Amino acid sequence: MEKKILSRGAIYLVTVVVICELLSFIVPAESVTVQKNMINAVYLRRDKIESLAFGRSHGGSLDYNIWDKTGKNLSMGGQDIASIKYSLDYLSPELPHLKEVLICISYSSLYFDNEALSNGNLNDARKGLYAAIPSYTLISANDYNNMVFGKLFAFIQADYGFRKLVKALKDKEEKKASKQVSHIVVDTAKILQSGKIDAFDHSKDKKLALQYNPQIREQYLAYLKQIATELKAKKIKCIFYTPPFYKAYTDNYPPKDIEETEKVMAELCKQTGTTYYDFSAYKKMADNIALYSNADHLNEDGKEEFTQAFKQVLRDGKGPAEYPGLKIFK
Amino acid sequence: MLFNSIQFVVFLVIVLVVYRLLNQKGRLYFLLAASYFFYACWSFSYLGLIFFTSSSCFLSGLLIEKSPDKRRKKLFLTLSIVVNFLILFIFKYFNFFVQAAQDVSFYFHYPYHFDFLDILLPVGISFYTFHSISYVIDVYRGEVQTEKNLFRFLLFVSFFPQLVAGPIARTKDLLPQLRHLDNYKYENFRRGFVLIFWGLFKKMVVADRLAIAVNHVYNHVDQASSVSLIIATIFFTYQIYCDFSGYSDIALGVSKLFGIDLMLNFRSPYFSKTVTEFWRRWHISLSTWFRDYLYIPLGGNKVSQGRWIFNTVFVFVISGLWHGAAYTFLIWGAIHGIMLVVERYVYGRSIRNIKPGVNLKNILRWAVTYVIVIIGWVFFRANNLSDSFVVFGKIFEFSNIATDVKSLFVPGGAESLIGLKFYDFVLAIVFVIMLVTISFAVRKTGVIDAVLNMSLVPRWVFYIGVTFLILWFGKFGVNEFVYFQF
Numbered sequence: 001m002e003k004k005i006l007s008r009g010a011i012y013l014v015t016v017v018v019i020c021e022l023l024s025f026i027v028p029a030e031s032v033t034v035q036k037n038m039i040n041a042v043y044l045r046r047d048k049i050e051s052l053a054f055g056r057s058h059g060g061s062l063d064y065n066i067w068d069k070t071g072k073n074l075s076m077g078g079q080d081i082a083s084i085k086y087s088l089d090y091l092s093p094e095l096p097h098l099k100e101v102l103i104c105i106s107y108s109s110l111y112f113d114n115e116a117l118s119n120g121n122l123n124d125a126r127k128g129l130y131a132a133i134p135s136y137t138l139i140s141a142n143d144y145n146n147m148v149f150g151k152l153f154a155f156i157q158a159d160y161g162f163r164k165l166v167k168a169l170k171d172k173e174e175k176k177a178s179k180q181v182s183h184i185v186v187d188t189a190k191i192l193q194s195g196k197i198d199a200f201d202h203s204k205d206k207k208l209a210l211q212y213n214p215q216i217r218e219q220y221l222a223y224l225k226q227i228a229t230e231l232k233a234k235k236i237k238c239i240f241y242t243p244p245f246y247k248a249y250t251d252n253y254p255p256k257d258i259e260e261t262e263k264v265m266a267e268l269c270k271q272t273g274t275t276y277y278d279f280s281a282y283k284k285m286a287d288n289i290a291l292y293s294n295a296d297h298l299n300e301d302g303k304e305e306f307t308q309a310f311k312q313v314l315r316d317g318k319g320p321a322e323y324p325g326l327k328i329f330k
Numbered sequence: 331m332l333f334n335s336i337q338f339v340v341f342l343v344i345v346l347v348v349y350r351l352l353n354q355k356g357r358l359y360f361l362l363a364a365s366y367f368f369y370a371c372w373s374f375s376y377l378g379l380i381f382f383t384s385s386s387c388f389l390s391g392l393l394i395e396k397s398p399d400k401r402r403k404k405l406f407l408t409l410s411i412v413v414n415f416l417i418l419f420i421f422k423y424f425n426f427f428v429q430a431a432q433d434v435s436f437y438f439h440y441p442y443h444f445d446f447l448d449i450l451l452p453v454g455i456s457f458y459t460f461h462s463i464s465y466v467i468d469v470y471r472g473e474v475q476t477e478k479n480l481f482r483f484l485l486f487v488s489f490f491p492q493l494v495a496g497p498i499a500r501t502k503d504l505l506p507q508l509r510h511l512d513n514y515k516y517e518n519f520r521r522g523f524v525l526i527f528w529g530l531f532k533k534m535v536v537a538d539r540l541a542i543a544v545n546h547v548y549n550h551v552d553q554a555s556s557v558s559l560i561i562a563t564i565f566f567t568y569q570i571y572c573d574f575s576g577y578s579d580i581a582l583g584v585s586k587l588f589g590i591d592l593m594l595n596f597r598s599p600y601f602s603k604t605v606t607e608f609w610r611r612w613h614i615s616l617s618t619w620f621r622d623y624l625y626i627p628l629g630g631n632k633v634s635q636g637r638w639i640f641n642t643v644f645v646f647v648i649s650g651l652w653h654g655a656a657y658t659f660l661i662w663g664a665i666h667g668i669m670l671v672v673e674r675y676v677y678g679r680s681i682r683n684i685k686p687g688v689n690l691k692n693i694l695r696w697a698v699t700y701v702i703v704i705i706g707w708v709f710f711r712a713n714n715l716s717d718s719f720v721v722f723g724k725i726f727e728f729s730n731i732a733t734d735v736k737s738l739f740v741p742g743g744a745e746s747l748i749g750l751k752f753y754d755f756v757l758a759i760v761f762v763i764m765l766v767t768i769s770f771a772v773r774k775t776g777v778i779d780a781v782l783n784m785s786l787v788p789r790w791v792f793y794i795g796v797t798f799l800i801l802w803f804g805k806f807g808v809n810e811f812v813y814f815q816f
Contacts, residue, residue: 002350004516016797145336153801 017152024131024154031128032154035076039132042072042091049095054084055104056112061243061298062102063307068315075104078125080112081220085227086129086139092234100237103227105276106296107242107253110220110261113213126150140219221264228272239314240265240276243306244285249295266329276329277313279306283325331371333580334534334804341368346587350514357511361489361588362481368490369454376452379421383414384487387462388480391469395476407470411463418459421452426655454494456652460619462487465501467623474501482508491584495577497595497615504590512589524781525583527796532576534804536761539754540569542805546749548711551720557734558747559725566711567704568762571600574613579778597776598769603684603695604677605669605702616652620645643667653710658718662709669702757803 028036042049051071053062059075074087084103092098126139130150138147224240231238250258258280265276285291291302298306313323331337345364349357370377390410397403428444435442465486468474477483486505492498547554547562554562578595585592599611609617628641643664650663677684684695712718737743744752772780781792 002514005514005519008516009519012793015794019794019798020801148336 020153028131028154029124029128031076031124032131032150035125035128035132038072038074038076039087039091042074043094045070045072046094046096048097050097050099051102052088052091052095052098052100053102053104054087055079056106056109058106058243058245058296059102059104061303061306062104062310063303066304066307066311068311069099071100076125076128078112079129080125081109081223082139083126083129085223086135086137087133088227088231090133090135092231092236098234098236100239101227101231102239102241103224105240105242105261105265107245107250107258107261107280108212110217110264111212111214111257113216127154217260217264221268224268225272228268228274232273238272238274240269240274241310242276242278242280243298244279244282244291244302245296246289246292247281247286250280250286262327262329269329274330277310278327278329279310279325281325281327282309282323284309284323286325331368333577333584334530337371342584342587346514349511349588354511358479358481358485358508361511362485365485365488365490365493369488369493372453372494373450379417379452379455380458380488381484383417383459383462384484385480386410386413387466387487388477388483390466391476391483392478394466394469403470407466410466414459414463418455420447421449421455423651423655457496457498458487458493460498460616460652461492464498464619464623465505468501474505477505489585489590491581491590492592495574495581496613497578497581497593498619499592499615503593507590514587515589518586518589521778521782522583522586523793524778525579525586527583527793527800528777528781529576529579529581529583530800530804531796532572532579532765534576534800536758536765537569537572537576538805539750539758539761539803540565540572542754543748543750543758544569544711548713548717548721551712551717551724554721554724555730555734555747556724556728557731557738559721561748563704563708563711563721563725565758565762566707567600567700568765570707570710571596572765598773600700600703600766601696601770601773602699603692604673604699605666606673606682607684608699608703609666609670616649620649624648639671642670646670657715658709658712661715661718662706665702665706665709761803 024032042052048070049072051064051067051069053059053064053071053073053075055075056079057075057077059079060073062073062075064071064073088101092101126143126146127150129139130147131154136147136151138144228238262278265278268274269276279285285298285302285306291298291305293299293302309323312318313326313328331341341364345361348360352360366377366380369380387410390406393406394403397406425446428446432442432444465474465477465483469476477486482505485508486499486501489499489504489508544562544566547558548566551559575596582592582594593615595614597611597614599608602608602611625641625645628644629637630641631638633641644667646663646667647660648663649666650659650661653659653662684692686692708721709715709718712721734747737747738752738755741752744750744755748755750758768777775783781789784792
């Protein structure tokens with residue numbers, strides 16, 4: 001009798017797993033595809049990669065086409081500090097020529113908790129990372145939900161087909177629209193127009209509020225310290241930076257979080273011998289809305305200008321006098 | 331630890347494996363330990379409370395049995411009921427009555443500020459308190475054998491599949507089954523897993539999707555429109571059904587894996603043709619509990635007409651309060667109680683003999699019942715009494731209906747109106763229609779038996795199909811079951 005239970009159970013499990021694997025291959029979830037492609041791209045050029053960049057979506061502001069070194073920007077919406085550590089643990093031993101790691105610190109980096117939602121980050125960043133990296137260790141103790149879903153059900157997105165369909169239609173519309181307008185200024189314009197400037201404040205956004213967890217800061221700082229120390233031991237330079245944000249974004253973000261981030265990053269740099277470049281209020285860019293696709297994300301022109309500026313600061317070691325608004329912490 | 335979480339899957343697999351390795355005695359202790367662990371995952375500090383409730387009822391049972399005269403038996407029964415209801419009262423109703431007293435003092439212009447208790451409501455307290463008390467009453471009535479094994483009795487109260495949200499098991503059904511903890515049987519596993527999958531489908535695919543719209547609208551009723559409130563209210567009727575019956579199905583399924591049958595809690599309640607019939611199909615374990623332990627002791631229907639009306643309405647008001655310490659639940663219970671009285675006058679004694687079948691009369695009866703049940707749900711779901719009146723006021727305003735309906739089909743319109751993306755809104759409707767159609771098609775046998783009676787291929791298509799419906803369309807966030815709050 002029990003043999004029958006076990007055999008039928010096994011047939012059921014094998015069938016489900018086989019279908020899951022097939023679907024993960026045929027229709028992988030977007031977050032999985034993106035991260036798998038990024039990790040694969042690094043792995044394929046592992047003998048050439050000299051630089052890697054990480055961070056939440058704001059990390060996308062660094063353009064490797066202009067950067068001095070051969071590298072890959074692995075930043076992704078929702079990527080948290082724990083995930084960066086996880087990725088580095090896997091990647092750094094594979095990259096013999098890695099010379100520098102750039103970590104983007106957003107205002108939310110030390111406060112947004114991907115574990116706060118059992119479903120992981122709102123955009124499934126952690127599930128994607130688990131699917132992309134062939135390791136079976138957990139990012140953090142309670143993260144097995146993301147690990148199981150990322151490893152086994154990598155095809156899953158809520159309402160997969162429908163979301164895909166809607167997205168495809170939307171993309172088509174946006175493509176059409178982008179032909180007519182060179183710079184899409186989406187929420188910034190809308191929000192400024194409506195006068196609801198506090199929309200930049202995560203405490204007023206229900207979805208973001210779910211992830212806001214001030215208690216996570218110490219844990220993330222410990223990870224940052226570990227990253228900096230381990231990279232230093234391998235003679236890899238670790239650079240922290242914050243890209244420029246449009247001034248309305250900074251003005252309406254909870255000031256306490258910004259001040260605290262600055263304070264703890266300054267302390268971290270002192271302790272680990274690293275440098276933190278804070279471009280968030282870099283005057284030349286913070287006042288110019290034409291460089292943004294929305295309040296806190298640079299568009300292509302903005303990325304180019306920021307990368308050039310960052311390169312120059314690193315190369316010439318020019319201080320804040322030449323770059324009004326830039327803050328450097330050592 | 332929610333039934334729809336990975337933690338529970340891991341827990342269940344471990345419990346099933348270890349259970350198989352043990353002998354009869356070991357199984358009893360192990361299931362008890364597993365059940366207490368399950369409860370400790372909710373609240374470790376309240377473990378003592380469930381232990382106290384169980385052991386006090388166990389002791390009362392023994393004392394009642396050993397008492398030589400009826401007076402003393404009654405004394406122990408009363409003591410047990412008073413102590414346990416007092417605990418329930420302190421944890422669940424104290425603040426409600428204090429608030430009510432304060433409201434009254436303000437109303438009569440003698441404002442008085444009372445002190446409120448700062449305590450959390452222990453999860454499942456209403457369920458396990460009723461569960462334990464029914465045992466003491468059964469022993470007092472001589473309907474069941476007194477349990478001599480404390481551990482078995484503790485397991486009877488805390489058996490994890492039914493611990494936090496029922497079904498409220500009866501002594502004569504559950505306790506004897508715990509005396510013979512058998513090996514696994516293939517048939518039990520088959521039925522158990524079908525129940526679990528069907529329950530998960532109802533909860534994760536239907537209820538949790540509908541909940542997004544319901545919460546969006548009902549948590550901001552002042553900003554809601556007529557159309558959004560109508561949609562959210564209809565959605566809530568299916569959300570609450572799928573949520574609670576889904577939970578019950580999973581509870582029945584998990585229990586069945588261990589060879590233990592729990593009481594059926596739902597029999598397609600929305601196909602009821604009268605409110606009276608609705609209560610024979612909805613939350614059956616609670617409605618029969620109230621029938622057997624409150625309504626009948628009050629005299630049932632073998633009393634004067636006035637007393638019978640009082641009995642009926644009183645029982646339903648108490649049933650409303652059982653769900654929560656709020657005026658909204660009280661009104662919800664009263665509406666159902668009054669409707670039972672009204673139906674008795676409309677249908678007379680023939681109410682029990684309404685013939686089934688799809689005909690115009692029955693469709694009309696069904697429609698009237700459905701509307702009454704929906705009206706009741708407004709009170710049940712509203713965050714407070716004033717919100718429920720706002721809901722009715724706005725629904726019957728019928729303002730901007732055409733504009734709002736049109737806006738559902740405009741990009742972003744559904745999301746701003748009911749908090750669901752358009753495709754999610756369409757999916758919600760598709761799944762509700764699918765559920766109603768399936769339930770109607772197999773209304774005689776029920777979904778589970780219909781599946782189990784299928785031949786091999788369609789049955790396996792069902793297994794795999796439901797699995798992938800859950801994996802694709804299920805909402806995998808932290809979504810508690812509605813009835814956990816009771």
